Amino acid sequence: MESEAAPWRELQRLIEEGDQARLKAFLANLDPLDVALSVSRLDDEHRALLLSTVSPRDAATVVEQMPDAQVAGAIEQLEPGVAAAILSRLQDAERADLLEQVDDPTAEAILTAMRPEEAHATRTLREYPSDVAGGLMTLECLVYAADATVADVLKDMRLHGKRYRDFVVQYAFVTSPDGKLVGVLRLRDLLFGNPSKRVSELMVREPLSVRDTGTLDELRAFFDAHPFYGAPVVDDDGRLLGIVRRATVNEALAARSENAFLKTQGIIGGEELRTMPLLRRSRRRLAWLSANIVLNVIAASVIALYQETLAAVIALAVFLPIISDMSGCSGNQAVAVSMRELVLGLLRPSEFWRVWRKEAAVGLINGMALGLLVGAVAWAWKGNVFLGIVVGSAMMLNTIVAVSIGGTVPLLLRRMGVDPALASSPILTTVTDMCGFFLLLSLAAALLPRLIGG
Amino acid sequence: MESEAAPWRELQRLIEEGDQARLKAFLANLDPLDVALSVSRLDDEHRALLLSTVSPRDAATVVEQMPDAQVAGAIEQLEPGVAAAILSRLQDAERADLLEQVDDPTAEAILTAMRPEEAHATRTLREYPSDVAGGLMTLECLVYAADATVADVLKDMRLHGKRYRDFVVQYAFVTSPDGKLVGVLRLRDLLFGNPSKRVSELMVREPLSVRDTGTLDELRAFFDAHPFYGAPVVDDDGRLLGIVRRATVNEALAARSENAFLKTQGIIGGEELRTMPLLRRSRRRLAWLSANIVLNVIAASVIALYQETLAAVIALAVFLPIISDMSGCSGNQAVAVSMRELVLGLLRPSEFWRVWRKEAAVGLINGMALGLLVGAVAWAWKGNVFLGIVVGSAMMLNTIVAVSIGGTVPLLLRRMGVDPALASSPILTTVTDMCGFFLLLSLAAALLPRLIGG
Numbered sequence: 001m002e003s004e005a006a007p008w009r010e011l012q013r014l015i016e017e018g019d020q021a022r023l024k025a026f027l028a029n030l031d032p033l034d035v036a037l038s039v040s041r042l043d044d045e046h047r048a049l050l051l052s053t054v055s056p057r058d059a060a061t062v063v064e065q066m067p068d069a070q071v072a073g074a075i076e077q078l079e080p081g082v083a084a085a086i087l088s089r090l091q092d093a094e095r096a097d098l099l100e101q102v103d104d105p106t107a108e109a110i111l112t113a114m115r116p117e118e119a120h121a122t123r124t125l126r127e128y129p130s131d132v133a134g135g136l137m138t139l140e141c142l143v144y145a146a147d148a149t150v151a152d153v154l155k156d157m158r159l160h161g162k163r164y165r166d167f168v169v170q171y172a173f174v175t176s177p178d179g180k181l182v183g184v185l186r187l188r189d190l191l192f193g194n195p196s197k198r199v200s201e202l203m204v205r206e207p208l209s210v211r212d213t214g215t216l217d218e219l220r221a222f223f224d225a226h227p228f229y230g231a232p233v234v235d236d237d238g239r240l241l242g243i244v245r246r247a248t249v250n251e252a253l254a255a256r257s258e259n260a261f262l263k264t265q266g267i268i269g270g271e272e273l274r275t276m277p278l279l280r281r282s283r284r285r286l287a288w289l290s291a292n293i294v295l296n297v298i299a300a301s302v303i304a305l306y307q308e309t310l311a312a313v314i315a316l317a318v319f320l321p322i323i324s325d326m327s328g329c330s331g332n333q334a335v336a337v338s339m340r341e342l343v344l345g346l347l348r349p350s351e352f353w354r355v356w357r358k359e360a361a362v363g364l365i366n367g368m369a370l371g372l373l374v375g376a377v378a379w380a381w382k383g384n385v386f387l388g389i390v391v392g393s394a395m396m397l398n399t400i401v402a403v404s405i406g407g408t409v410p411l412l413l414r415r416m417g418v419d420p421a422l423a424s425s426p427i428l429t430t431v432t433d434m435c436g437f438f439l440l441l442s443l444a445a446a447l448l449p450r451l452i453g454g
Numbered sequence: 455m456e457s458e459a460a461p462w463r464e465l466q467r468l469i470e471e472g473d474q475a476r477l478k479a480f481l482a483n484l485d486p487l488d489v490a491l492s493v494s495r496l497d498d499e500h501r502a503l504l505l506s507t508v509s510p511r512d513a514a515t516v517v518e519q520m521p522d523a524q525v526a527g528a529i530e531q532l533e534p535g536v537a538a539a540i541l542s543r544l545q546d547a548e549r550a551d552l553l554e555q556v557d558d559p560t561a562e563a564i565l566t567a568m569r570p571e572e573a574h575a576t577r578t579l580r581e582y583p584s585d586v587a588g589g590l591m592t593l594e595c596l597v598y599a600a601d602a603t604v605a606d607v608l609k610d611m612r613l614h615g616k617r618y619r620d621f622v623v624q625y626a627f628v629t630s631p632d633g634k635l636v637g638v639l640r641l642r643d644l645l646f647g648n649p650s651k652r653v654s655e656l657m658v659r660e661p662l663s664v665r666d667t668g669t670l671d672e673l674r675a676f677f678d679a680h681p682f683y684g685a686p687v688v689d690d691d692g693r694l695l696g697i698v699r700r701a702t703v704n705e706a707l708a709a710r711s712e713n714a715f716l717k718t719q720g721i722i723g724g725e726e727l728r729t730m731p732l733l734r735r736s737r738r739r740l741a742w743l744s745a746n747i748v749l750n751v752i753a754a755s756v757i758a759l760y761q762e763t764l765a766a767v768i769a770l771a772v773f774l775p776i777i778s779d780m781s782g783c784s785g786n787q788a789v790a791v792s793m794r795e796l797v798l799g800l801l802r803p804s805e806f807w808r809v810w811r812k813e814a815a816v817g818l819i820n821g822m823a824l825g826l827l828v829g830a831v832a833w834a835w836k837g838n839v840f841l842g843i844v845v846g847s848a849m850m851l852n853t854i855v856a857v858s859i860g861g862t863v864p865l866l867l868r869r870m871g872v873d874p875a876l877a878s879s880p881i882l883t884t885v886t887d888m889c890g891f892f893l894l895l896s897l898a899a900a901l902l903p904r905l906i907g908g
Contacts, residue, residue, distance in 0.1 A: 265790030336719030
């Protein structure tokens with residue numbers, strides 16, 4: 001374990017010594033995954049010191065490997081000029097995202113220290129939510145007037161080749177004098193085609209584009225349907241605003257599904273890292289747990305109503321958690337399938353009854369299987385066939401309830417505008433717990449003489 | 455709901471009529487998400503009929519929008535020649551992936567019907583697992599000999615422009631006579647640079663590359679560290695095999711994290727769609743539930759050991775599920791954070807004690823908060839302060855146990871080579887249930903006179 005911890009401590013020591021050349025060499029020799037690991041163990045002060053010691057370009061490389069949540073804290077510690085120099089090496093969308101997480105006066109100071117066109121691009125992107133085309137696009141694209149010749153284009157490219165180096169250059173766009181997108185030039189057409197042709201002859205007319213307000217799902221559908229590396233982003237009037245890359249959309253989709261996973265497990269408010277302050281981590285987790293405990297107490301109160309039945313047949317207490325836990329598992333399987341089908345677009349929130357029929361069928365089969373199994377265990381344990389019938393029936397019925405609710409609750413929540421990743425599981429567990437306790441104890445109460453008599 | 459169902463039924467009708475032109479128009483007018491939805495509702499026979507009626511290019515577009523699990527079934531129904539024509543429109547990695555899911559004789563027949571170089575590419579990719587560089591690469595890249603001139607390259611490009619249309623053409627590769635990668639040419643260099651230069655002068659020497667056996671995590675680290683659209687893939691001897699695209703790696707990463715989410719919720723063996731046969735869905739879900747129920751019975755058997763204590767203080771039965779459910783929630787939060795940090799590379803499987811210390815601290819704070827809350831409820835309900843102490847202490851101690859186990863179990867499983875997404879949650883739940891039941895009932899047994907006396 002000592003040797004594993006070494007790169008991080010070595011990095012901290014080099015930062016404290018402030019030797020730029022050795023820091024650069026150290027980072028260059030480290031595997032990118034090790035850089036991320038080592039930097040994540042530093043505190044905000046050391047991270048800021050690291051970023052301001054190495055060159056802005058090296059600092060940008062480090063920033064790209066850090067989790068977003070750690071970058072904001074370090075950026076706030078830097079001189080605005082230094083922060084601006086580092087951020088200018090990032091893509092527009094990433095820069096705008098990071099500044100979103102920095103406090104407002106610092107963000108304003110950093111924007112002021114940027115080059116005017118960079119600051120303009122960043123401000124433009126900050127006007128959009130980070131999960132629509134306008135918030136994911138880059139303004140760095142090649143744009144030519146409709147009346148330019150191929151010679152003009154090639155001359156401009158050779159003249160500004162250095163500046164265009166980080167641009168998305170698989171396409172160049174052709175706009176009308178009022179900025180409307182009228183055509184797309186593929187660079188390969190300039191390369192592979194006859195060099196004597198004019199731009200207007202080479203360009204693809206009425207090119208496909210996405211609206212600046214297009215959602216992540218619309219962007220995914222677009223890139224699923226078209227094999228492009230990027231898509232031009234236009235406003236209401238068809239004016240070209242920028243370009244959104246396929247890779248950026250894929251990254252945003254991956255981040256969204258990871259976020260959904262964290263929410264289903266009760267980690268809300270974005271990712272949690274173990275390097276965050278203890279009280280902040282406790283508080284965020286407790287927020288979700290507190291809501292959950294209220295639901296739990298409500299569910300358990302069903303047991304309080306049947307204390308007499310339970311006291312008469314104490315063996316039932318052994319089966320209460322089995323029935324509620326197993327139903328919860330069955331229900332969560334149905335939640336997962338619905339969430340997945342919603343994400344893939346294979347399911348509409350309106351298809352409540354179709355999902356219910358499909359899930360009820362699975363619930364009937366699996367409920368019978370689990371009910372027979374648990375019922376047989378109960379019968380064998382106490383030698384009372386009626387206990388087996390009560391426990392097995394409750395297990396079967398509650399499995400049907402659980403998968404019905406698990407399959408349909410994500411649809412209902414989506415329709416109501418509530419995030420299904422966050423609320424599906426707590427709602428499911430509460431209802432299946434209540435229902436499972438009620439089924440077992442009320443069936444037992446009805447057959448009480450037989451259970452005691454056995 | 456009738457209007458929602460319409461596109462799918464309309465599609466089925468057009469397929470049965472077999473009118474190619476109207477089918478094409480119908481698909482072209484539909485939103486890509488609606489195409490996916492409509493096609494997913496058809497059965498394998500109708501899907502195969504659709505794919506063989508429209509042109510191979512249109513069929514390939516439809517295939518790209520279908521979930522993988524549905525494509526294989528449809529492909530098996532097609533004539534090998536038709537299937538080969540459709541698959542040849544897909545990327546190498548996607549084609550190899552799909553054929554992996556088709557039964558062997560059919561796959562062999564389709565490969566035989568392909569153009570030789572395509573069949574060769576597909577067979578090469580099928581030799582690799584689908585989640586390493588060799589299984590994700592495409593063989594369609596531009597390769598030139600080290601002694602070629604720029605004029606040779608440009609002439610070849612113009613000559614074969616049509617064939618290269620679907621290639622990854624941001625880069626061209628330069629190889630030695632024995633096939634070793636010696637340089638990379640950026641097409642923009644050909645465009646932006648002086649056209650009179652030679653290839654060997656323009657190329658980047660000793661280019662970065664990835665090994666064919668490189669894992670998904672290594673590929674992610676590579677693309678995190680370098681702003682490339684693709685990376686050349688080389689074998690043990692440095693020979694160029696193909697190119698792996700950033701977008702392909704991102705898609706594979708997204709698929710992996712979605713798969714991990716499904717596993718944590720008990721959907722194993724790949725994605726489940728509600729269009730799959732009922733018995734297959736039931737059986738797959740039941741496989742996971744059956745393992746779970748054994749664990750559940752083991753946990754619940756702790757209650758059986760304390761039946762006398764429970765019979766004496768029946769109110770405890772109300773708190774058993776509250777303590778086990780809440781501990782399960784707390785533990786799953788810790789699981790989610792560990793899984794996320796493992797995926798991000800911010801955590802090594804060897805860091806058991808660091809994680810344990812961090813989680814125990816959170817567990818102590820949240821355990822005290824939840825313990826005070828639940829203990830107060832117990833006290834208020836029965837008016838017995840000792841009941842409150844027993845319930846609150848069990849809640850607190852079990853929360854500490856749950857987060858300790860939740861945080862560390864993914865690390866242990868990863869070390870043992872077991873998939874943490876699949877096994878973490880069942881193991882956690884079993885241990886926290888057992889431990890929660892034991893803590894509550896044994897504390898109650900120790901203080902029994904006080905609980906009854908109250």
